[in-house]
Amino acid sequence: LVRVTFGMPDPAKRDQLRRDEASQQTGGRITLTVAEQKLDSHLRKLKLQEMSAAQFPPALHFFKAKRLIEKSPVYKILQKMPKGAALHIHSTSMVSVEWLVKNVTYRPHCYICFTWDNSVRFLFSDRQPFPRWDCFYWQLLETLRARLGDPTGFDYSLMQHLTLFTESPESEYPTQDIVWEKFEKAFIVAAGLISHAPVLKDYVYKGLQELYYDNIMYLELRCGLSRTYELDGTIHDKVLTLKIFHEVTQKFVQDYPDFLGARIIISAHRALGVSEVKAAVKEAIQLQKDFPDVVAGFDIVGREDDGKTLWFFREALSLPAQLGSMLPFFFHAGETDDEGSDVDQNILDALLFNTSRIGHGYALAHHPLAKELSRKGNIAVELCPISNQVLKLVSDLRNHPAVVLMSEGHPLVISSDDPSLFGTSGLSYDFYQAFVGIGGLKANLGTLKELASNSIRYSSLPANLKNKLYGMWLKKWDLFVAKNS
């Protein structure tokens, strides 16, 4: 171990051991340039201040920490940092609810209906919509707003239907069940707005812009490819959703040439049956053939703790291999704290079905064998700290199991999961939590550099585009370091 002379461990050897351990962590083997070292010690000083303040944001619920984080000098640097790619975001929650309410619901022909379970539905229509089983009475929002005395309060109430964000998260969401119920409800509310074809176009553009403004250059979006509709009630094919996404992305890249693009991971909900997921896999295989630049792969989404396991869908998940397709999987797995349950085994099955990355992998650190397989196979974990906290897997982020993964240099990328639901935008909030809370004082600029470059390395892009993106990112990175050191 370390030579002990006269009872005293050799201080030089002790330092060596400490450095050896530090080199194992994420970014621990990166040699920093002089400029990077300068920025690194600046960041360390700022982080120390934050750790000794009365309130430590990663220890608080994010909804209470948000304002503190926004004031944090560390956060402000992270905002400016080129973060590479966002690899785990869901399409129904990529744009802030302020925009959805203040812009989209103010558009003409927007109808609203208040449901019996205290929720709302939206619908764009050029005539009075028919009653539906969950919606008997549709009102034109324009008319309703004209009659209301307090449009600000009303708009705020609409926003509350679209996000989990609240001032009192502990009392509003006492259990995982309750927070997940609200979570799934919010998606349904948003759907009526987003799946209106003209809105979807603006929505995707706006979503890319929010990422771009947070210094992100590429996106892989989990998307269920819901059908879009028109004012006259026409319902389009799923392919149109894909086409809209593709066209808007192309337009966006034209407008912002230092943004590389976006791809879709087609997602089926685990509430479906095996035969429906089979159909979804087949469809994804076809769409990937038809749109190889747009479709990155396939995933099964929805709450794991409540839902069917990956193994339950094994017939569907073995279809690509049977059909000679190379459709990659990007499975959510291990988003649970129910150790030893069947759900807890999703991670191993994700790996057995050759997943390309693991969404969340919250339970991975508790599975030594799966962890080894993931590491050896270079299967990165998509770490979404704020999502895990808001969905009540962990309260103090210093206890997030990713602390273990980060200390071992496990392949990791940072993402935001459902930014609009959690009241975030871009990746900076999640990077803050990973850097300050999960990484602690150990995490340094090398950690950040590796996390950002990991997002390119573990993306689904072909090698040539990875290289291109990496080159673009590195230029921005060096500029960022030069400006901030």
Added chain:
Amino acid sequence: LVRVTFGMPDPAKRDQLRRDEASQQTGGRITLTVAEQKLDSHLRKLKLQEMSAAQFPPALHFFKAKRLIEKSPVYKILQKMPKGAALHIHSTSMVSVEWLVKNVTYRPHCYICFTWDNSVRFLFSDRQPFPRWDCFYWQLLETLRARLGDPTGFDYSLMQHLTLFTESPESEYPTQDIVWEKFEKAFIVAAGLISHAPVLKDYVYKGLQELYYDNIMYLELRCGLSRTYELDGTIHDKVLTLKIFHEVTQKFVQDYPDFLGARIIISAHRALGVSEVKAAVKEAIQLQKDFPDVVAGFDIVGREDDGKTLWFFREALSLPAQLGSMLPFFFHAGETDDEGSDVDQNILDALLFNTSRIGHGYALAHHPLAKELSRKGNIAVELCPISNQVLKLVSDLRNHPAVVLMSEGHPLVISSDDPSLFGTSGLSYDFYQAFVGIGGLKANLGTLKELASNSIRYSSLPANLKNKLYGMWLKKWDLFVAKNS
């Protein structure tokens, strides 16, 4: 990895992987007898019920979970289970506060003083005690109680000074600083009672009894060896404290021959300076020579986050080797969530100074190199889950980093740290948290068997006594299994 035929992983190989992983966990390699298997499936059924109930005790603050745990059928079995040894308990908190108040403070000549900081002091004296800097006015408790209308309420208020236990832990202890302040205060309050020589005798006996009733057979007690005093103000030498402990233990073993005994780990507080700790180490070396059957080793105690590091005391800690003594160390280390701080490095230094076990080791899972050293060196972690939760390192015990250690079969023993402060008694509460919360559904009877036998294996006992204790324990274990399967 696993042969994939026609896109489908081989179910038999998949099962093999799951078993391989399960075999890595604590107790994963123990082959259960038929009777043990029967008890194991019974326990599993009970645990499943507990996990699906509305409130899951390990996810709640222990002070709110305590009553639920006491009703739990799993807990009732754990109470009956022979748990081996308690290796991490502090002498000032080994007996329930009910006994201290209802028995000790009712003894004659007991004086009380109310301090300016809303605390109290106790003193036994055959005359009116002199005022001290912190205590101007001493009242005879007997007289005071006779004047009070509500002795029950008064006694309850005295208990509150001696324990952290409260119905509203979140509001009373909003931060680590506040809970630690109360923690250190409670020790000072207890000291006046416990260090009265006649009380100490009963106290030690009572403490051993509480362990014995919880089916524990051996104790290693952290003890600062405070000097004891008599009614007439005589203050005894530290050696008497050791002698009292030894004599009472011998008496107890006579009375309860299936209890093996108890040893002391002499503890110095980290608030001391280097030269004082040097003196304490020298004294411990001498006492170990004089009482080899009683003194197990040496430790430095007190809050790590606030205090000096082990490395700060390196001159003192290298003394035994310099003086040719084999005084073993049993260091508290890594009882922190401040990652990357100097305090966070205590674990590595504990290992470099050849610690025999690690007290808490809360941060160990975040230190891959130290973890490897601890595993290879067979340095067991003394896991005290309730202590970590009450002292606010973690709220939901499913996020305790020992989940990682347990899944990897890291050397572990379970202990209770400061039972009277946390409102526990014996080890059953902590075993419950480790078995149900930290171990989850994965933990089984093999886990319990290994944890219990670990407490013997990693004790400081010489080989012959370890074997004797193991034999005694195994007999009890088999009886326990036979009775409960």
